[in-house]
Amino acid sequence: MQSADAIVVGAGHNGLVAANLLADAGWSVLVLEATPHPGGAVRSGYVTAPGYLSDLFSSFYPLGFASPVLNHLGLGDHGLRWTHAPDVLTHLFPDGRAATINRDLARTMESLEAFAPGDGQKWKNAYDEWLSVSDAMLNTILTPFPPVRHGVSVVRRLGAGGSLRLARRLLLSVREMGSEMFAGDGGTLLMAGCALHTDLSPEEAGGGVYGWLLAMLGQQYGWPVPVGGAQRITDALVARLEQRGGRIVYDAPVERVLIARGKAMGVLSAGEPYRAYRAVVADVPAPALYLDLVGERWLPPRLVEDLAHFRWDGATVKVDWAVRRKMPWKNPAAAGAGTVHLGADLNGLTRYAAKLATDEVPQHPFLLLGQMTTADPGHSPEGTESLWSYTHLPHRGHWDPDEIAAHVERMESVIEEHAPGFKQEVVGRNVFSPADMQSENPSLVGGALGGGTAAAFQQLFLRPIPSLGRADTPVDRLFMASSSAHPGGGVHGAPGSNGARAALARDRALLGDAYRGVISTGNKLIYKS
Incomplete structure (x- = not known):
């Protein structure tokens, strides 16, 4: 029987982070990964045409670049380097206008000033407010709930009145937030497009915070990508873990958490038991962990009832293209952007989100699009583009291949509207349907990227369900x-x-x-004399 102080279930980036931190503490660590590859949704590969590298799932990493968690790990010592596109983000309007975030604040201000006099200064004001709390905010967001110490830091910086105004802002929909902050459409659309990286609509309470956070991170840090692709993040995490003695076993799906007297003692994989002397740490979705790996026998009945109301975020269709020349954008403002949002103005985003909420397929989808070679020239030959785009669908148990093919055609038509001639320049294409995503990474259930909805009723101490707002579970040592x-x-x-x-x-x-x-030495506890 193989054993370790900690068994980590899943080698996604969260599982690898956990494994690294436990190894740093001197624990022996064994990671069991269901697929042949580490990284989960942080991977790269050649799936379109020779010489065109694609980031298979996630791509641009403002939160990863700014994260105190990842920065603490010193992944640069293990080969991770970052690079930026000339522009961070451009939102293309249906009427051809464009709003752009550039890391040069003056250039962002100039872009927004074209929408309404004074909006450039209003963006600067919003950014100055962000800078006053950004470090404390990130630490508040990215630490265990309740975030007492960092929350107190925010209050001290802003005072009682400023803290209340910030709390109010965090509850606004992105439409309301934008209307309060800007006179024109540009700033609002930049934030609204960012908010729709989640499954929230422009009208949903609490949605504004996501748009504000991603837009302000873009202004402060950009939306960088790893040199050589998303895989470099995973490679660095794996190299760091192995340097500290951690081990990873691939093609080892976990079937069950082994429990005795209410304590997690290890796991079962392919019929083989693995002993955990101190902890089992699971990087798997909540329903899979509790209902499949643990089982109702070991859970409070109310928890099982609450899991019936767990809500996934929307399904995703992602397409990668190999394009034999640079994108033929009608508006050249999109040419230098690593990320492009296109397909809708604010009302269009609301209609798009409403279709998803009513289990309908949007006929004119809103797209998030990445120009990877623009961000990192090593993604494809000079003068070409490694391109991706994704859009959301309702979360369903099954999608017919013809439905997916029809939606990919809609996606390409939206791009063609803004970049005439795009289709004829494509020399290779790869489509990941929701089912394909789950096949590649079992944690992307039904093509859901976020591990569950970002709606306020499933956040903070309510995530994944009420009473489970922390990493602890009802099973001791799990x-x-x-x-x-x-x-x-x-x-x-x-x-x-x-x-x-x-x-x-x-x-x-x-x-x-x-x-x-x-004292702990490896897998045994030895008493000092």
């Missing part, structure tokens, strides 16, 4: 470290960090004063 846990989706490593911290805290509490003379 901890959740996936995006189903607070603070949710995105490549920032916080759920993995929170899971590892909870495991370490539980271990310290277990030892306590009565066990001061006990």
Whole structure:
């Protein structure tokens, strides 16, 4: 029987973060990964045409670049380097106008000033407000709930009145937030497009915070990509873990968490037991962890009832293209942007979100599009573009291949509207349907990227369900470290960090004063004389 202090279920980036932090604490760590590859949704590959590298799932990483969790790991020492597109983000309007974020604040202000006099200064004012709280805000968001210490820091910086105004802003829909901050459409659309990286509509309470956060991070840090593709993040995490003695076993799907007397003792994979001496840390979605790996026998009945109301975020269709020349944008403002939002103005975004909410397929979808070679020239030959785009669909159990093919045609038609001649320049294409995504990464259930909805009723102490707002679970020595846990989706490593911290805290509490003379050496506990 193989054994370790900690068994980590899943080698997604959160599982790898947890494994690294536990290894840093001197624990022996064994990671079991269901697929042949580490990284989960942080991977790259050649799937369109020779010489065209694609980031298979996630791509641009403002939260990853700014994350105190990932920065603490020093991944630069293991080969991770970052690069930026000339422009961070451009939102193309249906009428041909464009709003652009550039890391040069003056250039962003100039773009927004074209929509309404004074909006450039209003953007600067919003950015100055962000800078006053950005460090404390990121630490508040990316640490375990309740974030007492960093929350107090925000209050001290803003004062009582400023803190209340910030709290109000965090509850606004992105439409309301934009209307209060800007006179023209440009600033609002930049934030609204960012908010729709989640499954929230422009009208939904609490949606504004996502748009504000991503837009302000774009202004402060940009939306960088790893040199050589998303895989470099995973490669760095794996290299760091192995340097510290951690091990990863691939093609090892976990079937069950082994529990005795209410404690997680290990896991079962392919009929083989793996012993965990101190903790099992699971980077898997909440329903899979509790209902499949643990089972109702070990769970409070109310928890099982609450899981029936767990809501996934929307399904996703992602397409990668190999384009033999640079994109033929009608508006040249899009040419230098790493990320382009297109297909809708604010009302169009509301209609698009309403279709998804009513289980309908949007006939004119809103697209998030990435120009990877523009951001990192190594993604394809000079003068070409490695392109991707994704859009959301309703979360369903099954999609017919013909439905997916028809929606890919709609996606390409939206791009063609803004870049005439695009289709004839495509020399290779890869489509990931929702089912394909789940096949590649079992945690992307039904093509859901966020581990569960970003709606306010499933956030903070309500994530994944009421009473489970932390990494701890009802099973002793079992901890959740996936995006189903607070603070949710995105490549920032916080759920993995929170899971590892909870495991370490539980271990310290277990030892306590009565066990001061006990030291851990590998897999055994030895008493000092």
